[in-house]
Structures are given as structure tokens and as C-alpha cells.
Amino acid sequence: MSVWDGLTGQEEAVASLRNAAESPDGTGGMTHSWLITGPPGSGRSNVASAFAAALVGDGPDDDHTLQQITAKTHPDVSVLTTQWVIITIDEIRQLVTSSHYSPSVGRYRVVIIEDADRMTERTSNLLLKALEEPPERTVWILCAPSEADLLPTIRSRVRSVRLRVPGIESVADLIVARTGVDRALAMDAARQAQSHIGMAQRLATSEDARDRRRRTLTTVLGVRTVGDAVMAAADLLAVADEDAKAITQQRDAEERDAALRSLGIEPGGTIPPALRSQLRLLEEDQKRRATRSLRDGLDRILVDVSSLYRDLLLLGLGAPAEPVNLAMREHLDHALQSVPPAAALEVLDAVALARQRIAANVAALLALEALLVTIARASR
Structure with a gap:
């Protein structure tokens, strides 16, 4: 099995990266720093892992190396997957230090930063120094939605590979x-x-995930008044919270059990005072991860709402495009009676504004209420 298998719809990007990995003398465009960009869900992390496996493994069919990289156990590959809202400067500082180690089993030491767009300017400047003077056999692979999400100084020091939305x-x-x-x-x-x-x-x-999505869209379609908007905002926030907990709760429990076992504490046993600080650190990390997971859940809700009004816009204009929410066609046809194309376009703008507000730390409930009030006003 090739390390490149499973990278759906990214033939051009794979060809470019494969050529570089198989031409270490530089003829294939090999360089010390790369930026893989593409919309969420396009497979940036998977492409980065495959490229790393091709660089440090024993050829393109070395699936074992890819499995090690995916599990974050390969000695020559460091992967930063932040669970927090932002990538901290300490995380980058640790990566920069490790980037100076010589590779132990492969040709290169590879450092992958997923969600590189989550770096602050100060953190980005620290990374910039590492990219300006990289060790000879170290390769940096950054992943971000677009080139514009990184500082121009960083963009000037990387080779970009753009992914496309798969069919x-x-x-x-x-x-x-x-x-x-x-x-x-x-x-x-x-x-x-x-x-x-x-x-x-x-x-x-997951049937639960499908149910939460249906609940989101039917809640939004039922908004007609400001009162409806206020109640619906609370409902959507609850849906996002349920979604976030579904993702994090089991993982949090497993991490806590593993931490207790490593400290020699039996399940349900008393935690000695000297060890409580270590568990507090774990709990703080989990709270930060929960915050990010909630934000991601809110963003998924807003993307779903955007798809709903995109469908209404295109149907209202008589466009031949197939609706995203084809399974809700009856609901869409009914909503068309009260949501003309101009109103759908207004809502799409409001969704984009809500996403910006939540990303800027505006209270999520207020951002949702403002969006849903716009929806109530746009529905005639």
C-alpha cells in the first residue's frame, strides 16, 4: 500500500510532493519548508503525513512509517496538533529546539504544524527565525486554510501546495x-x-451527529420573530455544546485514567496531595480543548446554516445546482415561500459576520442571537 493512497481528489498536489520526495538532489523542487493549504476537510493533515512518510520512510510503499507518523511515534517526525484555541509560543519553541536534532533513522527530520493559522504574530515571528536558518536535513511542513492566514514573511520562505475540495x-x-x-x-x-x-x-x-444537524436546520427554519430568535440561539448553543461533549468526554476520561495508572493510583483511589498538581494541569489542558471544541462545534453549525440559505438562494434563482440539503427538499420548498433570494443573500452575509464575531471572542450566544434576529427579519 502506498503512503499516497487515500488522498482523495488531490492528484496534482500529490504529484508535486511525490516528485520532490523522490528527487532529494533538488531537481524535483525539494526545499526545506512547505505550506499545504486547502479548505477545511480537504485533507491537509493527511497530505502532510503522507509527504513526511515519503521523506523519512523506505520508499512510497512504506505504510508502516505512515502508521507511525499518524500515531505520532516516529522518532524523526514531530507533529503539532494543538487542542487549544491558539498555538502557544512554548509549543513552537519546543518544536524549534527539536528541529535541530539530526534524523535518527531517515533522510530528514520533519516538523509538521497543523492549523498554522492559529499562531499569533509573536509566535509566528519565532517560527520565522527557524525558517530563515533551518538545519540542513530538517523539513518544515505547515498546514493552513490559505496563504493569507500566515504572515507575508513566512509565506515568502515556504513553497506552497494548494489542495482542492474533493468531489x-x-x-x-x-x-x-x-x-x-x-x-x-x-x-x-x-x-x-x-x-x-x-x-x-x-x-x-453517527446517528447522533445526523440528528444534531437536522435539529439545527429545523430550528433555524422555524425562526419567525425576535422571540423565536432568542430561544433558537439558546437551542443552537446547546446543540454545539452537546456536539463538543460527544467529541471530548470519552477522550478526557481515557486521558485521566491513563494519567492515574501512570501515577500508580487505582481507579477510585485517593490522589495524594503531591500528585494533585499534575492532574490539575491535565484538567486545565482539557478545559482549553473543550473551549476549542465548542468553537469548532459552533462553526460547524454556522456552516450548516450557510448551506441551508445557499440552497434557498440557488433554488430561488432557479439555478441548476443540486442542493446541499437534498434530504430536506420538502422543507426547502416550503421555506422558499417566505425567503426570497435577496433575503437569503442577506442571511449568508450575516452568517459570515457571526463566524467572524465568534472567532474574535464575542460571546457566542450574542453572536447567534444577532444572526437569528437577521433571519427573523429576512423572512417575510
Whole structure:
């Protein structure tokens, strides 16, 4: 099995990276720093891991190396996957230090930073110094939604590889191959997730996730007054919280149990005072991760709302494009009676504004209320 298998719809990017990995003398465009960009769900992290495996493994068919990188156990590959809202300067400082170590088993030492757009300017400047004077056999791979999400000084020191949104059928094929779910279900999930691979797989394999999405859209469609908007905002925040807990609770419990075992404490046993500080640090990390997970859940809700009004806009204009929410076609046809194209366009602008506000730390409930009041006003 090749390390490049499973990278759905990214033939051009794979060809470029594969050529570089297999031409270490520089003829294939090999360089010390790379930026992989693409929309959420396009597979940036998977492409970065495959590229790292090609650089440090024993050829493109070394699937064992890719498994090690995915599990974050390969000695020559460091992967930063922040669970917090931002990447901290201490995390980058540790990566910069490790980047100076010589590779132990492969040709290169590879450092991958997922969600590089989450760095502050101060943190980015620290990384910039490492990119300006990299060790000879170290390769940096940054991942971000777009080049504009990074400082111009960093963009000038990396080679960019752009990913594209994979097709719905390609995503459905991948989900079927990974999970064995019914193809019709995989197609619905891929369409509703708008080709976001991770979200499509979650929708295809979790009835709870599908229920939460349906609840979101039916709640929004039911907003007619300001009072409805206020109540709906609370409901959507609850949906996002449920979604976040579904993702984090099991992982938090497993981490706590593992920490207790490593400290020699039996389940349900008393924690000695001298060890409580270590568990407090774990709990603080988990709280930060919960904050990010809630924000991600809110963003998924807003993306779903955007898809709903995108459908209403296109249907209202008589465009031939297939609706994202095809399974809700009856609801869409009914909503068209009260949401003309101009109103749908106004709501789409309001959704974009809500996403900006939440990213800027505006209280989520207030941002949702403002959006839903716009929806109430736009519905005639």
C-alpha cells in the first residue's frame, strides 16, 4: 500500500510532493519548508503525513512509517496538533529546539504544524527565525486554510501546495472504503458535509451527529420573530455544546485514567496531595480543548446554516445546482415561500459576520442571537 493512497481528489498536489520526495538532489523542487493549504476537510493533515512518510520512510510503499507518523511515534517526525484555541509560543519553541536534532533513522527530520493559522504574530515571528536558518536535513511542513492566514514573511520562505475540495462521489468512495457504510448514506453525508472528509465520515457513522444537524436546520427554519430568535440561539448553543461533549468526554476520561495508572493510583483511589498538581494541569489542558471544541462545534453549525440559505438562494434563482440539503427538499420548498433570494443573500452575509464575531471572542450566544434576529427579519 502506498503512503499516497487515500488522498482523495488531490492528484496534482500529490504529484508535486511525490516528485520532490523522490528527487532529494533538488531537481524535483525539494526545499526545506512547505505550506499545504486547502479548505477545511480537504485533507491537509493527511497530505502532510503522507509527504513526511515519503521523506523519512523506505520508499512510497512504506505504510508502516505512515502508521507511525499518524500515531505520532516516529522518532524523526514531530507533529503539532494543538487542542487549544491558539498555538502557544512554548509549543513552537519546543518544536524549534527539536528541529535541530539530526534524523535518527531517515533522510530528514520533519516538523509538521497543523492549523498554522492559529499562531499569533509573536509566535509566528519565532517560527520565522527557524525558517530563515533551518538545519540542513530538517523539513518544515505547515498546514493552513490559505496563504493569507500566515504572515507575508513566512509565506515568502515556504513553497506552497494548494489542495482542492474533493468531489462528493470521491469522498463517498473513501468513506465506504474506510467504514463499510451503505453508499447512499455515504453520499448523503458527503453532500451535507460539503466534501469535508472528517465531517462526512462522522455524519455517515453517527446517528447522533445526523440528528444534531437536522435539529439545527429545523430550528433555524422555524425562526419567525425576535422571540423565536432568542430561544433558537439558546437551542443552537446547546446543540454545539452537546456536539463538543460527544467529541471530548470519552477522550478526557481515557486521558485521566491513563494519567492515574501512570501515577500508580487505582481507579477510585485517593490522589495524594503531591500528585494533585499534575492532574490539575491535565484538567486545565482539557478545559482549553473543550473551549476549542465548542468553537469548532459552533462553526460547524454556522456552516450548516450557510448551506441551508445557499440552497434557498440557488433554488430561488432557479439555478441548476443540486442542493446541499437534498434530504430536506420538502422543507426547502416550503421555506422558499417566505425567503426570497435577496433575503437569503442577506442571511449568508450575516452568517459570515457571526463566524467572524465568534472567532474574535464575542460571546457566542450574542453572536447567534444577532444572526437569528437577521433571519427573523429576512423572512417575510
